[in-house]
Every structure is written in C-alpha cells, then in structure tokens.
Amino acid sequence: MSRDFHWLPNIPNIRKMNAFKRDKKEDEDGSNQFQNLEKTTVLQEARTFNDTPVNPRKCAHILTKILYLLNQGEQLGTTEATETFFAMTKLFQSRDVVLRRLVYLGIKELSSIAEDVIIVTSSLTKDMTGKEDLYRAAAIRALCTITDGAMLAAIERYMKQAIVDRSAAVSSAALVSSLHLTTVSGDVARRWANEAQEALNSDNVMVQYHALGVLYQARKSDKHAVIKLVAKLMRSSPKSSYAACMLIRMACKLVEEVDEGSEFLEFIESCIRHKSEMVVYEAAHALVNLGRSGTREIASAVSVLQLFSGSPKPTLRFAAVRTLNKVAMSHPAAVIACNLDLENLITDSNRSIATLAITTLLKTGAESSVDRLMKQIATFVSEISDEFKVVVVQAIRALCQKFPRKHAVLMNFLAAMLRDEGGLEYKAAIVDTIIAVMEGNVEAKEAGLAHLCEFIEDCEHTSLAVRILHLLGQEGPTSKQPSRYIRFIYNRVILESASVRAAAVTALAHFAAACPALLPNILVLLSRCQLDFDDEVRDRATYYCTILQQNADPAILPLVQPPQLSIPSLERALRNYVRSPMDEEFDISQIPPAQAIEEPAQEVLATVKPQQPRLTREENFMEKLLQVPELSAIIHDSILFKSSTVFELTESETEYNVKCIKHCFSDYLILQFDCLNTLSDQFLEDVRVTVDNQDIYTIVCEVPCVRLPYNELGSTYTVLKFPEDIQSTIITLPTTLRFIAHDCDPSTGIPDAEQGYGDEYTLEDLEITVRDQVRGTGSRNVDFSSSWENAATRGFVTTEQIFGLGANVTTLEEAIQSLVMFLGLEPVERSDRIKSGARQHTLLLTGVFRGGKEVLARAKLVLTNHVTMQFTVRSQDLEVAELMISSVG
Amino acid sequence: MFQSNTKDSKPYEPTLYTIKGISILDNDGNRILAKYYDKNIFPTSKEQKAFEKNLFNKTHRTNAEIIMLDGLTCVYKSNVDLFFYVMGSSHENELILMSVLNCLYESVSHILRKNVEKKAVLDSLDIVMLAVDEICDGGIILDADATSVVQRVALRTDDIPLGEQTVAQVLQSAKEQLKWSLLK
Incomplete structure (x- = not known):
C-alpha cells in the first residue's frame, strides 16, 4: 500500500537508479579503455615521447592509443601526422622491445601521411643490420614503406644480404618487402633474383614460399625462365603448402599459354595426391578451371571434391561444392556421380552450401x-x-x-x-x-506478361515498374489479346508516382500506335492524363494525343518510339549545326546510337556492378582525340562515326607491342597506334608508325609519340583521308614502326649516350574493312518491313546477288554470325536468332555507312549441304550497296 | 561470386597477395582491430565499416564458418564476445584463408593465455596488433604458424615491475617461462 502511495515522489530515485544501471553496464563492457578517446587529447599526450629518459610502459600505452585511433579510421592532417611522427622518432632511444616494435607499426601507419619520413632511415638501417633478431625483421618491413626510388640504391646492399640471412624472419621480411617495392621500382625483383634463388633452398617453409613469389615476379615476363623455374620445382615438390599452391597456379598459367604443356598438366594432377588438403583442393580447383582439362582430369578432380563434400569442416564442404558447381557448368555429366552427396548437403546448416548444392543439382539433374x-x-x-x-x-x-x-x-x-x-x-x-x-x-510470352502485370500491381521499386511498363509497351501490342493489358497499365496511371505514370502513358501510346482498333479508347484515356498535375506526364500525354490524332500514318511509329540516340553526341551535333548557316536540314542519321547495355551472356554474378556512366566508346575516344591539338584541328566539328575493335599489329611477346584502333569519320580515318616498349634497356623517341598508303589514301598528318620509356603505353596517330571511290577503301596496308632508340641503364632509365640511333621494325599488315565504316542504327524495334517497302520511294537503289557460302560455313548460325561480324550491320527484329532445326532463315540487317548513308539488307539463307544465300541490299547510294555485295563475295 | 571464367578462361595471375583483409569485431559488430590490404576494395574507412556491419549482421547468429559477401570470401570464427574474420578475393583458395584465420585465432589465444575475450584483447591490444602485423604484411601471408608468430611478437612477461605483481602473477609468469624453456 505504502509503495503505491509513494510512487510519485520516487521518480527522481528511479532515474537515479537507471543512471546507476547504465554506469554499471558501461563498467561491464566499458572495459574498452579506448572507447572514448579524443584525437586531440591523445596527440597532446604524445608529447610525453620527448621526455628523457623515455618511460617505455607509458609511451607504449600512448602509442597503442594512437594506433587504435588510426585503426578506427580517424584521419590525421599532414601537420598532425608529421608532428606525431617526429615525436615518435624520439622513442628510438629506448631499448624496450615492445615499444620499438610499436614504433615500427607507427612508422608504417604514418608513412603515407606525414612528411619527411625518410628522417628515420638511418635508425631503421641500424636496427636492420643490428644484432637483435626481434628488431631486424620488423625494421626491414618498416624501412621499405618509407623507401622511395632515390633511396632504394642506398639500402640495396643491405636488402640483398637480408634476403639470404640465416634468420627466417629476416629473410621473409626482406623478400616480402622486395615485392612491395616493385611499386616503387619495377625491376627490384629482377635485380634481387639471385638472392631469392638462394633463399628458395631455405629449410623454412615461409621463406621458400616468399622466395618463389619474388622469383616469379622477377621472371614472369620471360616465359622460358618461368618454364625452367616451374619444371625444376616440379621435380622436388616444395615443402611449404603455400608454395605448392603457388606452383600449381604458375603451372596453370603455363598450361594455358604454352602449346606443349602436358607435363605441367600431369604435375597438377599429381598434386591431387598431396598430403595437404589445401594443395589437393588447389589442384582440383585448377583442373576444373583449366580449359585444357580432359575428362580424365576432371574426373579425378571431381572424385576428391566428392570426398571433401562429406567433410565435417564447413569451409572444406563449401569449397568443394562451390567448385562442383563450376564443373556442372562445363561438364555436367562428370558431377552426376556426386548427386547423392549433394543431396545430403541440401539441408546443410550453412545456407550457402545448401544453395550451391541445389543449384548444382539443378544443372546436372x-x-x-x-x-x-x-x-x-x-x-x-x-x-x-x-x-x-x-x-x-x-x-x-x-x-x-x-x-x-x-x-x-x-x-x-x-x-x-x-x-x-x-x-x-x-x-x-x-x-x-x-x-x-x-x-x-x-509459348511463355503470354504467361510471362501476365505475371509481370500482376507484379506491377504491387511493386515498390519504381525503376522496375518503369522497365516492365516499357516492356509491356513493346511486347503487348503483338500479343494475342492486346486489350487485356490496357487495364493494368491504366491502373498505374491512377495509382503510382510520377515517373511510373509517365512510363504508363508512353506504354499506352505504343498500344495505340500499333493496334488501330484500340486507338479511340486509348485516346480517351490519354486525354484524361492531360489533366495530370505532373509536368512530364502531362507533356507526354499531350504529345502522344497530338501525334495519334493525326491519324494512322505508318510514319508515326518512329515518333512514338524514338530511336535511342546518344545524348552527348546529339548535343554536340546540334551545337555545331546552330553555329553553321543552317542551309541544309539537320541530319539526324549522323548521330551514333546510345550504347546498348550489353547483357553478359553467361556471367552469373551475385553482386551487381555499379552502373557505368553512359558514355559510348566512341565518345570516350573522341574526348581523347580532341586533346591532341594536331587532331583537334582536323576533327573538331565532326562526329566520330565509329571506332573499330583493337587490332594487334604484333605478337604479344615481341620487343615492341603495337595495337591499332581505327577511328572512322565521314571523310577521315584516324589510326591510333598504342605502342608499348618491353625492353628495359631502351627508351624510344619520336615513335611513329608509317603506313604505306599505296597512293589510294591521302596521308593528312602524322602525330608521333615524343617519348616512349620502358613499359609505358604511348600513342601515335596517323590521319588518312578516304579516297573518293568507295570500292577502293577496302585495302590492306603494310605498316612499319620507326623510332629513335637510346640504350639506357635498365635500373635508372638514364641513357648511356646522348645520341640515339634510328631503327625500324616491321609490323603486320593493317586491314581496312567494310565493318570499320558501318555501324548499326541502334533502334532494335525498327519496323523493318515498312522501311524495306518504302525504300524505293525514298530514292533507295537495290542490288542483289546469290552466293554459295564457303565450305567452312556449315550451319545457319555460323552464316549469320560471320555475316553480321563482317559487314558491321545490325540485325533487327531478332532475326539473328533462328529456330532450332530450321533449314532456312531470313536475316534482316540495318545500318549506316559513314557519311550517314542508310543501308538495309536482307539475306535469305537456305541450308542444304552448304549454305546458299540470296543477299539483297538497299541503300541511298549505289556505290555503298555495291560495296556491300562485293565484300561478301 | 560464382563468376564463371568462361569469358576469360585465363587463370588468375599467380601472386602472393592473398589476403584482402583481417578484422576483429566485438559482439556488437564494432571494430576492435581491422586491416585492409587492397586499396581497390573499401578505400575509405566508411566503406570498411559499412562492410563490417553487414558482415557482422550476416554472421553473428550462425556459426557457419564461411560466407561470401560483396565479392569477397570471408572465413570467420567467434569466441565469447569476439569475432575474427579473414577476407580474400572470391577466387582465392578457401583453405588458405582458413589457415590464416586459424593462425590468427591461435596466436591471440596464446597471447591472452587462452582467455580470448574482448577485455583481454583490449588489455593486450599492442601485442595483438603486433601479431596481426606478423601474420600478414600488406596482403602477403608472412607467417601462418601460431607458435612462431607468438615468438616473434616478444611476449611481455615482465609486464609489471616485480614489486607490483601479486604472488599469483609471479607464479604464473614463472610457470610460463619454465614451460617455454622446456618447449624450446
């Protein structure tokens, strides 16, 4: 009773109690002594470092606090970092082991922020060469984080000694550091390879592993040296499991790259019988991923994976089933033997394992x-x-x-x-x-559309709803009963946010344009949308109403479905047009289509990549080309029509690597040569690629690459003017790389002599093809048949010829692929997909030739023993049409 | 994660840079210690912490030992109020990552004399930091043998001046020292 009576005045007490509780709780997990550290206070405390004599325990504690703060993501300014760094250097006076080691950690953490960090070089060098083993290894690692290219020479001697040191820790530290140093100076590993070779014979497993890493780094550009290294180690299998795994990976790479790699494949297979699970799994994993593995290799890999999948260790089960999943993609039959084991994993408590097991079963079942x-x-x-x-x-x-x-x-x-x-x-x-x-x-189309319709009724993701509405607009009109979708779409207009409403309006317009029967009803709906309170929705509704009311003209479809043009290019072209006298009509066919978002066919990714900004490849190149003044003078007011794929003018492992990209403009062709010099003892000047123009093309200018140091990519350009005669643009041009070479010291890059000498290097021939001058229009849903029929009225000429395709084309798919590849035209109306087992097919292609000349093509293919093709081309320009025909023949 | 390599069936370039990150979180998912070794993943501490939160949420209830997250393979182990994680790229050998995790855990356990809990880690944070530094250097596995890691971080037995130690502590440290001299 009395408690009831007194409850009101007790409130402050309760609060006090709560506070007490909280205190107590803080006490419990407030064991975190670092919890409420304040950056400025801790940095103040760091002044203690300057006291003499140094109090190791106190300083170690303060230093730990600093490291803790840095580790929590606290940012230090340059001045703060530099002050702390210098205070820390005072601690070298103390001989306390832990404190010294913490100082090394501090140096590593601050080396990237503080200035003048090289001040500690001598202290660290002293520790590294001293007697205390506990200092030496860690000092080496700290030293290497503050080393720059200029300092490297000074410590080189010590590092070489350290690599072959008796102490495993020191040797490992030196080897690992030399790998980190490759970012400072590319060929550190190569210079220290002899020492690493010696370290490879060490008894310590980690030293062996690290030495192998350094040796690989040193030799990886020289395939024969790698082959020798791997072959030698294969015989005396390394003791370290890590080194064995590394060796397997090196062998894998060789198997892929070398033609005669069977001994490496055998080695990988033999590792399946290794005593360490880690190595066994690595080998099995490697065999599964190797393109060259045959049924036998896959089978032996699968058998160990099967064993692992029954392991009590979750990680091993996970690794096994994940790899089996991969096998199931390439060799489903090989996995069937494991089906029983996989079934057991369906109920695994690790859901990742269960999911992988099921998806594997789905693939093999x-x-x-x-x-x-x-x-x-x-x-x-x-x-x-x-x-x-x-x-x-x-x-x-x-x-x-x-x-x-x-x-x-x-x-x-x-x-x-x-x-x-x-x-x-x-x-x-x-x-x-x-x-x-x-x-x-x-068959699945109607059901799919129905499911999607149902989904958008209750979809919280605007972007998805918009996509589905767009799809309905595309696919709905051609379905059996277009009218049934109208209700779903119109519901969106009533219920959703503005962007969804806008998409719904567009979808409705698509129905109206494609199905004249629905037009009057949809016009009623659209006129209601004209009262929408969102600007975009209202504008769209008004736009479509106006166009659709002008009655059924086949030409309105492109207005309802505008082609997807690249917006930045359109902007540039319009700006140029406004500056011009505007005598001619604006030619929209010059504008490249927006880049279609290509869906990776086989890629099965769980994480979605962030969306790339939608600049087309051409626009990126254009930006780059405009930065070269000589080129900018020629092309500043034209539009890059098409950039070809990369064309290699050298083998990949020659002294000089040259790749060519052909940039096609309406009158000019810019050849961009990307050159790479792989000789470390040379640097090149005035590098150019001369093209034998055979008096057909006119060479407008050449832009040489002024300097080409070792292992850096440089570009040189040649601008050609297309000949008047379109037929003769298809040509093969011999090319030569010319340059002035300077011999230089590989380690420093400083040339031995003032004067270089001219040299040249013959490259492969460069082909200029039809494909370089043609691109697709980017409007996938273009109504091909009406453009085809109306072509004559728009002044198109027609050429036609019948071809028997060569013996190497035996299926319709191959014929379609090679035709599309060769001509650079774009298949429309999904005519590049054929029904399985079909004996004949019609492929429809559209595209634009440089200069904005439209091209339509139809290929009727018939498969008997070989493929026969009737190829018809319609174009505004007779020459272009003839070029198409003649280049197929 | 199940990135099929069909498009570029080339094997990955052999390298010693195996570890993408190591972290120790407490039972609320807060970071006690974390190191990330690849500047291309989680370049800022904000992204790192977001990842850790996500990782913790996905792992603290189930003791499943391995998970794939944000394109990384993460192996983990927990004890009382601590979570230990080792991260590697999705194509890395899971067993290598596991061996590093085991080494991390055993080293910490040894340093803390089997008393693996948050308070103990914080009390010996300096030594734990040194141990992590000895296990992995910039993404390369430096040592994966717990005994040798513990030796290298210079276990501080004469932590406290003798006068301030309790009798029990003196005895304990004497025992430790004896054990070590016998083991050697």
Whole structure:
C-alpha cells in the first residue's frame, strides 16, 4: 500500500537508479579503455615521447592509443601526422622491445601521411643490420614503406644480404618487402633474383614460399625462365603448402599459354595426391578451371571434391561444392556421380552450401527431378540471403534454357518468388529471368506478361515498374489479346508516382500506335492524363494525343518510339549545326546510337556492378582525340562515326607491342597506334608508325609519340583521308614502326649516350574493312518491313546477288554470325536468332555507312549441304550497296 | 561470386597477395582491430565499416564458418564476445584463408593465455596488433604458424615491475617461462 502511495515522489530515485544501471553496464563492457578517446587529447599526450629518459610502459600505452585511433579510421592532417611522427622518432632511444616494435607499426601507419619520413632511415638501417633478431625483421618491413626510388640504391646492399640471412624472419621480411617495392621500382625483383634463388633452398617453409613469389615476379615476363623455374620445382615438390599452391597456379598459367604443356598438366594432377588438403583442393580447383582439362582430369578432380563434400569442416564442404558447381557448368555429366552427396548437403546448416548444392543439382539433374528440387528450394528460399536468392534465380534461368518444356512450372515458381519479400536486386534478377524466358520461348510470352502485370500491381521499386511498363509497351501490342493489358497499365496511371505514370502513358501510346482498333479508347484515356498535375506526364500525354490524332500514318511509329540516340553526341551535333548557316536540314542519321547495355551472356554474378556512366566508346575516344591539338584541328566539328575493335599489329611477346584502333569519320580515318616498349634497356623517341598508303589514301598528318620509356603505353596517330571511290577503301596496308632508340641503364632509365640511333621494325599488315565504316542504327524495334517497302520511294537503289557460302560455313548460325561480324550491320527484329532445326532463315540487317548513308539488307539463307544465300541490299547510294555485295563475295 | 571464367578462361595471375583483409569485431559488430590490404576494395574507412556491419549482421547468429559477401570470401570464427574474420578475393583458395584465420585465432589465444575475450584483447591490444602485423604484411601471408608468430611478437612477461605483481602473477609468469624453456 505504502509503495503505491509513494510512487510519485520516487521518480527522481528511479532515474537515479537507471543512471546507476547504465554506469554499471558501461563498467561491464566499458572495459574498452579506448572507447572514448579524443584525437586531440591523445596527440597532446604524445608529447610525453620527448621526455628523457623515455618511460617505455607509458609511451607504449600512448602509442597503442594512437594506433587504435588510426585503426578506427580517424584521419590525421599532414601537420598532425608529421608532428606525431617526429615525436615518435624520439622513442628510438629506448631499448624496450615492445615499444620499438610499436614504433615500427607507427612508422608504417604514418608513412603515407606525414612528411619527411625518410628522417628515420638511418635508425631503421641500424636496427636492420643490428644484432637483435626481434628488431631486424620488423625494421626491414618498416624501412621499405618509407623507401622511395632515390633511396632504394642506398639500402640495396643491405636488402640483398637480408634476403639470404640465416634468420627466417629476416629473410621473409626482406623478400616480402622486395615485392612491395616493385611499386616503387619495377625491376627490384629482377635485380634481387639471385638472392631469392638462394633463399628458395631455405629449410623454412615461409621463406621458400616468399622466395618463389619474388622469383616469379622477377621472371614472369620471360616465359622460358618461368618454364625452367616451374619444371625444376616440379621435380622436388616444395615443402611449404603455400608454395605448392603457388606452383600449381604458375603451372596453370603455363598450361594455358604454352602449346606443349602436358607435363605441367600431369604435375597438377599429381598434386591431387598431396598430403595437404589445401594443395589437393588447389589442384582440383585448377583442373576444373583449366580449359585444357580432359575428362580424365576432371574426373579425378571431381572424385576428391566428392570426398571433401562429406567433410565435417564447413569451409572444406563449401569449397568443394562451390567448385562442383563450376564443373556442372562445363561438364555436367562428370558431377552426376556426386548427386547423392549433394543431396545430403541440401539441408546443410550453412545456407550457402545448401544453395550451391541445389543449384548444382539443378544443372546436372534430369528433367524429371526438376519438380522435386523446386519444391525443396521453396522450403528454404525465404531463409537465405538475397545474394543467394539471386543465384537460385540464375540457376532457374539456366534450367529454362535447358528444359524449355518446363517453363510453366518454373514460371510459376518465379512468380511466387516475385510475390515474396526481397530487395531490388533480387526482384530485378527475377524480372530479368522472366524476360529472358519470354524471349527464348514464344509459348511463355503470354504467361510471362501476365505475371509481370500482376507484379506491377504491387511493386515498390519504381525503376522496375518503369522497365516492365516499357516492356509491356513493346511486347503487348503483338500479343494475342492486346486489350487485356490496357487495364493494368491504366491502373498505374491512377495509382503510382510520377515517373511510373509517365512510363504508363508512353506504354499506352505504343498500344495505340500499333493496334488501330484500340486507338479511340486509348485516346480517351490519354486525354484524361492531360489533366495530370505532373509536368512530364502531362507533356507526354499531350504529345502522344497530338501525334495519334493525326491519324494512322505508318510514319508515326518512329515518333512514338524514338530511336535511342546518344545524348552527348546529339548535343554536340546540334551545337555545331546552330553555329553553321543552317542551309541544309539537320541530319539526324549522323548521330551514333546510345550504347546498348550489353547483357553478359553467361556471367552469373551475385553482386551487381555499379552502373557505368553512359558514355559510348566512341565518345570516350573522341574526348581523347580532341586533346591532341594536331587532331583537334582536323576533327573538331565532326562526329566520330565509329571506332573499330583493337587490332594487334604484333605478337604479344615481341620487343615492341603495337595495337591499332581505327577511328572512322565521314571523310577521315584516324589510326591510333598504342605502342608499348618491353625492353628495359631502351627508351624510344619520336615513335611513329608509317603506313604505306599505296597512293589510294591521302596521308593528312602524322602525330608521333615524343617519348616512349620502358613499359609505358604511348600513342601515335596517323590521319588518312578516304579516297573518293568507295570500292577502293577496302585495302590492306603494310605498316612499319620507326623510332629513335637510346640504350639506357635498365635500373635508372638514364641513357648511356646522348645520341640515339634510328631503327625500324616491321609490323603486320593493317586491314581496312567494310565493318570499320558501318555501324548499326541502334533502334532494335525498327519496323523493318515498312522501311524495306518504302525504300524505293525514298530514292533507295537495290542490288542483289546469290552466293554459295564457303565450305567452312556449315550451319545457319555460323552464316549469320560471320555475316553480321563482317559487314558491321545490325540485325533487327531478332532475326539473328533462328529456330532450332530450321533449314532456312531470313536475316534482316540495318545500318549506316559513314557519311550517314542508310543501308538495309536482307539475306535469305537456305541450308542444304552448304549454305546458299540470296543477299539483297538497299541503300541511298549505289556505290555503298555495291560495296556491300562485293565484300561478301 | 560464382563468376564463371568462361569469358576469360585465363587463370588468375599467380601472386602472393592473398589476403584482402583481417578484422576483429566485438559482439556488437564494432571494430576492435581491422586491416585492409587492397586499396581497390573499401578505400575509405566508411566503406570498411559499412562492410563490417553487414558482415557482422550476416554472421553473428550462425556459426557457419564461411560466407561470401560483396565479392569477397570471408572465413570467420567467434569466441565469447569476439569475432575474427579473414577476407580474400572470391577466387582465392578457401583453405588458405582458413589457415590464416586459424593462425590468427591461435596466436591471440596464446597471447591472452587462452582467455580470448574482448577485455583481454583490449588489455593486450599492442601485442595483438603486433601479431596481426606478423601474420600478414600488406596482403602477403608472412607467417601462418601460431607458435612462431607468438615468438616473434616478444611476449611481455615482465609486464609489471616485480614489486607490483601479486604472488599469483609471479607464479604464473614463472610457470610460463619454465614451460617455454622446456618447449624450446
């Protein structure tokens, strides 16, 4: 009773008690003595370092605080860091081991922020060469973090001695540091290779491992030296497991690069019987990833992985099943033997292992087991992280491609996943998969669209809703019953945010443009949208209403679906046009299309890459070219039409590496030669690539590369003017690299003599092809048939010829691929995909020739024993059409 | 993470730079000690801490030992109120990472005389820092044998002046020293 009575005045007491509790709690985990450190206070305390004699315990504690703060991400200014650094150097007076070691840590942490850090060089050098082993190794590592190129020569002698030191710690520290120093001076490893070679024979396993790393670094550019190194070590397998793993990786690289690598492959396979699990797994993993592994190698890898997958250690199980998953992609049959083990892992408590097991089973399983596995997944899909859900979705996607008949089951499963909770990435992966299934399988289209419609009814991600609405606008009009989608789309107009409403309006307009039957009704809907309170939505509605009311003209479709042009190029072209007298009409066909976001075909990534800024490759190159004054004078008001892929003019391991990129403008061709000098004892001046123009092209100018030091990329340019006659632009030009060479000291790069000597080096021939001068229009959904039919009225000429394709083309896919590759035109209406088993096919291509000349082409292909093709080209320019025909022949 | 190498089936360039990061977190996911060795991943401490939070959230309830996160393979181990992590790139040999984690844990355990908990780590933070520095140098595994790591960080037995030590502490340190001299 009395308690009840007194409860009011007690409030302050309760508060006090709470405070007490909190105190106590802080006391418990407030064991963190570093918790409330203040940067300025700690730096003040650092003044204690200046006291003599040094109090080691006190100073060590303060130094620990500083290191703790730095480790917590506290930023020091340059002055603060420098002051602290100098105070710290006073601590060298103390002989306390722990304190000295902490000073080394401090030096390493501050070396990148503080100034004049080389002040401690002599102290560190003294420690490194002294007697105290506990100092020496750590001093070497600290010293190397403050060493720059100029200082390197001074400590070189000590480092070489340290590498071969009796103490393993010292030797390891020197070897590891020399690897870090390669960022300071590229060839440190090579200069110290002899010492590293000696260290390789050390009894200490870590020294052996580090020495191998340094030796590889030293020799990696010389393939024969690497072969020798690996071959020698293969015979006396290294004692260190780490070194063995490293050796396997080196052998792998050789197997890929050398033609006769069978002994290396045998070595990797023999490592499967190594006594260390780590090495066994490394070998199995290597065999799985090697392109050259045959069935036998894969089988032996799979058998150890199978063993590991039953291990009590989660890491080993994870590693095994993850690698099996990879095998299942390339050799599904090899994994079938493990199916029973994988089934056991489905219920693994580590969900990552379970997911990997299931997705592996999905890849190897038969069609009949799909239903059962899908049920299994459904039981735990809600428990796993989004990242793994994405993996499951991707497995389903692969499954749809493998078993097209199962699309109904899988589609339903995907739809169920769509309804579940999940982040944007996960939802986007599902939507992607549904879209991919629809594209690959016509039967699935209607069901897919229905699922997506249902999804946008309740979709919290604006970006996804916009994408789906766009897709509906593209695909809906050609479905069996377009009208049923209108309701879904119009619901968005009523319920959603402005950007979704705008997308919905555009989708409606697509329906109206493509299905005249729906036009009157949609016009009613659109006119309502004209009252929307968002500007963008209202503007779009007004725009579409106006266009659509002007009645059914086939020309309105491009207005409803504008081609995706590259905005920066369009801006530049319009600016140039406004500056010009504007006598001619603005030619929009000059503008390159925006870069299509290419979907990586096979890439199965769980993390989504950040979106790259949408500058096309051409625009990036244009920026670079405009920075060269000589080039800028020629091309400043034109638009880069197309940049070719990189063309190698040398083998990859020659003394000089030259690669060429051809930049095509409407009248000019700029050849960009990227040169790399791989000789460390030479630097080159006045580097140019001379092109034998064979009196057809005119050489406008050459921009040489003034200096080309060892291992740096330099560019030289040659500007050619296209000949009038389009036929003769296709040509093979001999090229030569000319330069003035200076012999120099490989370590310093300083030339031996003032005068260099002229030299030249013959390169491979450069081909200029049709592909360099043609590009796609970027409008994938262009209505090919109407442009084809209307071509004659727009003054297009037609040429036609029938070809029998060569003996090396035996399938329609190959024919399509090589045709697209060769001409540089872009397939439209998805005509580059053929139905499996088809004997004939029509490929539709569009593109633009430099100078904005439109090209339409149709290739009718028939497969008998070989492929016969009827190839028809329509273009504004007869010469261009003829060029297309003649270059196919 | 399950990045298929089909596009560039080239094996990864052999290198000693194996470790991308090492961290020790407390049971609230706060950093006690962390080192990141690759400037290309998590360049700022803000990104590092965001990653650690995420990592902690994904790992503190299940003792599953290994997880893939943000394109990294992370192996981990926990004890009382501490979480130890070692991170490597997604194509790194998971067992190598595990061997480094084991070495880290055993070294710390040895330094703290089997008393692996937050308070003890903070009390000997200097020695633990030195141990981490001895295990991994700039991403290269320097030593993965706990006994040799512990030897190299110079266990401080004469921590406190003799007069200030309790009898029990003196006895303990004497025992330790005896044990070490026998082991040698």
